[in-house]
Amino acid sequence: MESRRQLKGRGKSPTHRIFEKPIARRERVFGAAHATAIQRSPLQIEVPLKCKWRRRVGDLPVEIPGAQPADADDGHHGIVVGEIGPFELDPATRRSLDNALGLGGSRFTVMQSKLPGEAATGRQDMGIHVSTEGVRVAAAQGSGYQNRDSKEIYAEYSPDYPKVIIHPLDTSKFQLVMNEVKTFHLIALSRTSRDLIALTIRCFHAKKFMSTPSILQTVLPVQLPDTAGCFPQ
Structure with missing residues (x-):
């Protein structure tokens, strides 16, 4: 969704794009994709924006440590990855x-x-x-x-x-x-x-x-020998 707000005396209208990506069942991640200040002239000025990524657990948003939003190098789109583990046990x-x-x-x-x-x-x-x-x-x-x-x-x-x-x-x-x-x-x-x-x-x-066996079959599938052109002895 978009929201526009006029800046007094500057003639600029910053556009904030807020989006959400489904991560898993009943879990969503929220973040700010990018914000720019658009002048009436063709010039565009990038507005620095810091955002945090959160996973929704029930009704409670929990921040995902280490997750980074897509930046200008990615064209403001990409994939956000959050990991749990490995577990460290005493x-x-x-x-x-x-x-x-x-x-x-x-x-x-x-x-x-x-x-x-x-x-x-x-x-x-x-x-x-x-x-x-x-x-x-x-x-x-x-x-x-x-x-x-x-x-x-x-x-x-x-x-x-x-x-x-x-x-x-x-x-x-x-x-x-x-x-x-x-x-x-x-x-x-x-x-x-x-x-x-x-x-x-x-x-x-x-x-x-x-x-x-199922894991090995997925990682190392059995390769059947090529029998084309072979005749039984």
Whole structure:
């Protein structure tokens, strides 16, 4: 979209072009593409403009570090790339992740986040069981609060679910999306515990749908020998 504003006494009209690019499902990146001051004469003057790129996570825009907008050398168009990772794990967390993957699963204790309008005492202890086949969430044994989500929920790995969405600001909060209609808003016991839950689920999910043979077939496809002109012996 464009917006024009007259500059008093200069006869110039700067044009600001603001655009958005879709990055992924439910994610958008916003930025200012370019701004110029147009005189009534053919001369054009470039106006320096600093912009920031942000990804929309739900309703919250989160800045993408290191992303640069296209400049005049690119003709004011191009591709913006944002990356997450690789993850740097301390030795203790790495050992815990290796143990979980080697044993074929692990159990984690979390707390369900308070919903809007709910009393602070309404939080419920939950248990997450991550295995090679799927993720199971249920109320922790001995939890006295059973009014919300007391039934066990299980989700097998599929191309889209289950998935973990890390809170961009809080180091212990995350969302566990089990399917199209069921999402848990959870609080881990610590940042390390939250990261371990996310990494364990993502590793098992990747192994389920990105097997070593399929990766090798994509990277190094099998080349069938050229049999043209050859006759069986």
